[in-house]
Amino acid sequence: MWLLPLLLVLTGCGVGFGNAAPHSEPRLFITQGMHTGKPGTHAIIYGPRMNRDFWSHVTLPDEDAESIVEHAIALWLQRQGWVIVGPGRAAVQKEQVFHLTNLDRIRIGRMTGADVVVLRSYSRTLGTVSVEGVHVESGEVLWSGASSVVQTDAERQHGIDGRTLRALTCQALAAAFRLRPPGAHHLDPNTACAF
Numbered sequence: 212m213w214l215l216p217l218l219l220v221l222t223g224c225g226v227g228f229g230n231a232a233p234h235s236e237p238r239l240f241i242t243q244g245m246h247t248g249k250p251g252t253h254a255i256i257y258g259p260r261m262n263r264d265f266w267s268h269v270t271l272p273d274e275d276a277e278s279i280v281e282h283a284i285a286l287w288l289q290r291q292g293w294v295i296v297g298p299g300r301a302a303v304q305k306e307q308v309f310h311l312t313n314l315d316r317i318r319i320g321r322m323t324g325a326d327v328v329v330l331r332s333y334s335r336t337l338g339t340v341s342v343e344g345v346h347v348e349s350g351e352v353l354w355s356g357a358s359s360v361v362q363t364d365a366e367r368q369h370g371i372d373g374r375t376l377r378a379l380t381c382q383a384l385a386a387a388f389r390l391r392p393p394g395a396h397h398l399d400p401n402t403a404c405a406f
Contacts (some may be wrong), residue, residue, distance in 0.1 A: 237397040244356035244386030255325035283369045320347040335370030339387035340379040356387030378403035
């Protein structure tokens with residue numbers, strides 16, 4: 212009887228990201244982060260897939276890096292109690308999202324009622340993700356985090372997989388919110404989003 216809750220805990224980290232991947236060896240993640248301690252509760256995340264259909268996808272294709280990063284940020288922040296609003300509330304067309312400057316994003320964030328705009332960058336070939344939360348009124352960076360992974364030879368040639376990209380995103384956020392100390396950490400990518 213006590214095995215069922217234990218199994219749910221061990222497999223629960225895959226919830227929201229599709230089926231849990233098979234067990235893998237721990238990877239070396241390197242993180243750094245900064246948090247001002249100032250509050251924020253409503254965030255807007257920009258990307259071409261942040262619309263009402265975005266939340267209907269239970270699994271995401273491994274090759275769709277943009278969606279993997281956006282989805283990981285949104286779910287991670289929601290688990291921390293944040294409310295996520297998409298640019299659709301400000302009547303931004305899908306095609307326009309690609310051409311917005313960061314100042315445009317902050318202005319639209321203000322229109323949607325968000326107090327924080329989440330900006331992110333990533334590279335599958337370098338194995339890095341960085342995120343930052345910018346206050347829509349002051350333009351101040353309230354928090355930022357970055358994560359990288361020591362890559363295999365194959366990853367240096369072809370880029371990291373979606374599971375590792377999700378893990379990097381979660382680790383960058385964990386560093387930004389001081390849930391992960393800066394430095395090197397050996398982590399299993401399957402459980403790196405469990406905070």
